[in-house]
Amino acid sequence: MAEVYYVGVDVGSASVRAALVTRAGLLETAAEEPISIWEPQSDHYVQSSAEIWDKCCTVVKRVTQNVEKSRVRGIGFDATCSLVVLDQDFQPVPVSQDGDKQRNTVMWMDHRAEEQAARITNTGHRVLSRVGGVMSPEMQPPKLLWLKENLRESCWDKAAHFFDLPDFLSWKATGSLTRSLCTLVCKWTYCPPDGWDAGFWSSIGLEDLLENNFSKIGSATCSPGSPLGGGLTQDAAADLSLEAGTAVGASLIDAHAGGLGMIGADIKGFQLPCEDQPISSRMVMICGTSTCHMAISEQPLFVPGVWGPCLSAMVPGMWLNEGGQSATGRLIDHMVKGHGAYAQLQEQARQRSNIYSYLNNHLSLMAASGPTVDLLGSSLHVWxxxxxxxxxxxxxxxxxxxxxxxxxxxxxxxxxxxxxxVQALALGTLHILEAMKEAGHDIRTLFLCGGLSKNSLFVQIHANATGLPVALPDQVEAVLVGAAVLGACASQDYSTVQVIKVTLILRL
Known part of the structure; x- marks a missing residue:
């Protein structure tokens, strides 16, 4: 039987990637393109949804150029939980004071709405119980409130559609305004089966979003991986160089795609403590610019300071809790590149390896005649x-x-x-684990993916700090595989997301 394929598209903070994935879950080929980030003022980070879509098209064309298009059965998108704003004609609306319409996306890491988030927290509204009791400026309600209060004429009054970036990509591909439960439940306070809480939006001053059955933020929802519309529209198919009608699965936030690509991995024979346990005994860490710590449960568990429980946000029918650190890879880069010896490090690493491989080796040499690497930093502490x-x-x-x-x-x-x-970040993970365990989670194994999972020191320090075994995927691009799973499910080659198994694994 001829091989069939699924395409996964991942939009991270600084790049767009695509992968061609086989029926067996193996990554055949991948491509990557950078995307722009603008910082118009401190703590404001914005992007262009038009540029992001263009780069999606570029990478999809590259990974499918040597494949008969009829053999591409489905496509799935994941992206950062950034806020895209469009007008009634689906044209971009500016989200900064400079008025640049192309810069219409407030990034996930934009913290302009800290004051609005604090005000929302102070309402004590019942929806906050599903975000750990505290509204984060990384979520969408405070960002929406900031836009209304600060850009009323140039943005708020012109906006007709507010999308999470993953849902924008699904809409761009299919024309469907149906939103993924992943985005709405995790970042917008939507709560199935009840749906939107009108009292919440009114209590924070955004009662205008109730108009037309919440049409501006989504009145129709579905589980991740559900087929959207009639598949790719003629325009989107032309943009992507795929066949019109190709199945498109409802999207995921990028970290959740990594979670989906890892949490159901077949680990039989690897003698991990979670082998004979339900998948609720696993925590997936998606480690990149930031880190997300994701665990699921059959019943809702409320963890103070941890987002969730969110029903069907990653695995249909299961409750998700999501912890996280706002800066991990970004923090490591900041600390290393801001040091006075960075130029010397660059020169040394240029001759041998990348800077982090060099630093890992350098630490091993420093520990060769003294304490272990773990103890080298005993007099230096980072918060x-x-x-x-x-x-x-x-x-x-x-x-x-x-x-x-x-x-x-x-x-x-x-x-x-x-x-x-790195040690401070690992101890932060331990802090999150302890909070989850106290609330009822039984985590026995860590599953890591993302850029930092390729750093052997980062992985080892996390194993040391938490006392848990760490598993890494054989297919290192678990996020892309997770996105492709959405396309596979939408194609109806598989009945549900849960029946798709992903190949692991390597144990440290």
Whole structure:
């Protein structure tokens, strides 16, 4: 039988990627394109939805160029939980004071709405119980409130459609305004089966969103992987160089796609403590610019400072809790590149490897005649919340701190600061784990994917700090595989997301 394929498209913070995935879940080929990030003022980060769609088309064309298009059975999209604003003609609306219409997307990491988020938290509304009791500026309600209060004429009054970026991509592909439960439940306070809580939106001053059955933010919903519309429209098919009607699955947030690509992995024979346990004994960590810690349960569990429980947000019929750290890869880069010895590190690494492989090796050499790598940084301590604490403290106003810095700025000093930063992040993961366990989760194994999962020191320090085994996917691009799973489910080659197994694994 001729091979069939599914395409997964992943829109991260700084790039768009696509992969061609086989029926067996193996990644055949992948492509990547950068996307722009603008910072019009401090803590404001914006992007262009038009540029993002163009780059999606570019990478999909590249991964499918040597494949007969009829053999591409489905396509799925995931993206960061950024806010896209369009007018009644589906044209971009500016989200900054500069009025640039093309810059119509408020990024997930944009913290302009901290004050609005605090006001929403202070209402004590019942919907907050599903976001750990604290509204985050990374979610959509405070961003929407900020736009209304600060850009009333140029943005709010002109806006007719507010999309989470994953739903924007699904709409662009199919013309369907149906939203994924993943985005609405996790970032918008939607709660199935009841739906939108009109009292919440009225209580925070956004009662105008109730008009026309919440048409501006979504009146129709479905589970991730559900087929949307009639598949690719003629226009979208032409943009992507695929056949019109190709199945498109309802989207996922990027971290949740990684979770979907990992959490159901077949681990038989690897002797992990979760092997004979339900998948609720696993925590998936998607480690990149930020990190998301995701665990599911059969019954709703309320974890203070941790988002959720969210029904069917990742796995249909299961409740999701999502912890996280707002800056991980971004924090490590910040600490390393801002150090006085960074130029020396670049020069040394240029001759041998990338900077992080070099630092990992350098730390091993430093530990060769003394304490273990773990103990090298015993006099240097980092508080890692440079971009606030997402969970479980749930305080976006927190700042970072370093204690124990010397006057010297040698390469050894840089390596130790890097180590201390990684250790701080790992201890943050332990803090999240402890909060989840106290609320009823029984986590026995960590499953890591994303860019930082390729860093051996980052992985090892997390195993050491948490005392749990860490599993990594054989298919390293688990997020792309998760996106492709959406297309596979939408194609109806599989009955549900749950029956699709993903190949793992390697154990550390």
């Amino acid at each position: 890692p919340d440079f971009h606030g604490n997402r969970s479980p403290v749930a305080d976006p106003t927190l700042k970072g701190m370093v204690i124990g810095l010397p006057l010297s700025q040698t390469l050894d000093d840089l390596a130790l600061l890097y180590l201390a930063t």
